[in-house]
Amino acid sequence: MSSVLAPPPASESPLSAKWTGVCCPACHTTLRDDDGALCCDNDDCGLTFPVVHGVPILIDESASVFDVESFVSSQPTFFERCGVWRTRISDLLPDTENNLAAERVFRDLRQRLAERTGRAKVLVLGGGVLGAGLSQLVDAPGIELIETDVAIEPRTQLVCDAHQIPFQDETFDAV
Numbered sequence: 514m515s516s517v518l519a520p521p522p523a524s525e526s527p528l529s530a531k532w533t534g535v536c537c538p539a540c541h542t543t544l545r546d547d548d549g550a551l552c553c554d555n556d557d558c559g560l561t562f563p564v565v566h567g568v569p570i571l572i573d574e575s576a577s578v579f580d581v582e583s584f585v586s587s588q589p590t591f592f593e594r595c596g597v598w599r600t601r602i603s604d605l606l607p608d609t610e611n612n613l614a615a616e617r618v619f620r621d622l623r624q625r626l627a628e629r630t631g632r633a634k635v636l637v638l639g640g641g642v643l644g645a646g647l648s649q650l651v652d653a654p655g656i657e658l659i660e661t662d663v664a665i666e667p668r669t670q671l672v673c674d675a676h677q678i679p680f681q682d683e684t685f686d687a688v
Contacts, residue, residue, distance in 0.1 A: 534684030538677040539573040568665050570672045571679040579663055579674055587665075615646030622687060623653045632657055633686040638675045641666025659685070 536543055542555035544562070551562040551569055563570050563585055570584045626633040633656045637647065640660030650656050659680075662669045673679050 534681045535569075535571070535671070536679055536681050537573075538571050538673060538679040539576070541681060565672075566665065568669055568672055572672065572674055573677050576677055577674040584665065584672060612645040615644070616649065617646075619646035619649035623649050623656070626650075626656055626686060627653070629686065634659065634684065636678070636680065636685045636688045637661065638678075638688065639663075641669040643668060 537553040537555065537558060537560055539560055540553065540555050540558040542553050542558060544551040545554055546552075547561070549564055551564065551571070553560045560573065562572070563581060565584050565587075570581055572579050572581050572584075574580050622635075626635070635650060635656055635658050637644075637658055637660045639662055640647070640658070641662030641664050643651065650658060659670060660668045661671045661673045661675075663672060663674060665672060671679075
């Protein structure tokens with residue numbers, strides 16, 4: 514079974530060894546743990562990022578449509594709930610988001626990663642919930658998933674904007 518990088522316990526720093534490669538989304542400099550927040554080591558940048566319920570919020574507000582305060586105050590950041598009637602009508606319509614190739618694509622990726630020596634590290638963007646086909650990687654031995662999203666969902670380990678991925682180059686074997 515692959516390891517899913519769960520949010521760190523409150524007593525564990527979000528910068529422990531399993532977070533190798535994480536960096537400031539604005540300038541890509543290393544981060545330091547500063548009393549429950551993550552701070553950029555670059556004095557010219559100096560951004561500070563909160564950790565909410567054990568989940569680091571690595572959003573650079575100057576370049577993102579998301580704002581950090583929405584996460585800190587637990588406001589919805591992405592999906593708005595639909596009314597009862599709209600939900601019922603939507604349930605009657607065909608699903609246009611059915612990804613017929615996902616199982617095959619993730620199976621192929623799993624096989625390619627298995628051919629590598631050592632543990633494979635995979636970044637999942639939009640991984641707050643288990644997407645189509647992703648179970649191929651979740652259950653695979655030797656694969657570590659880092660699941661990110663723009664909402665704190667059951668599988669979200671780190672909040673980031675996919676336009677500014679807060680990891681150093683070559684941190685992952687697959688994205």
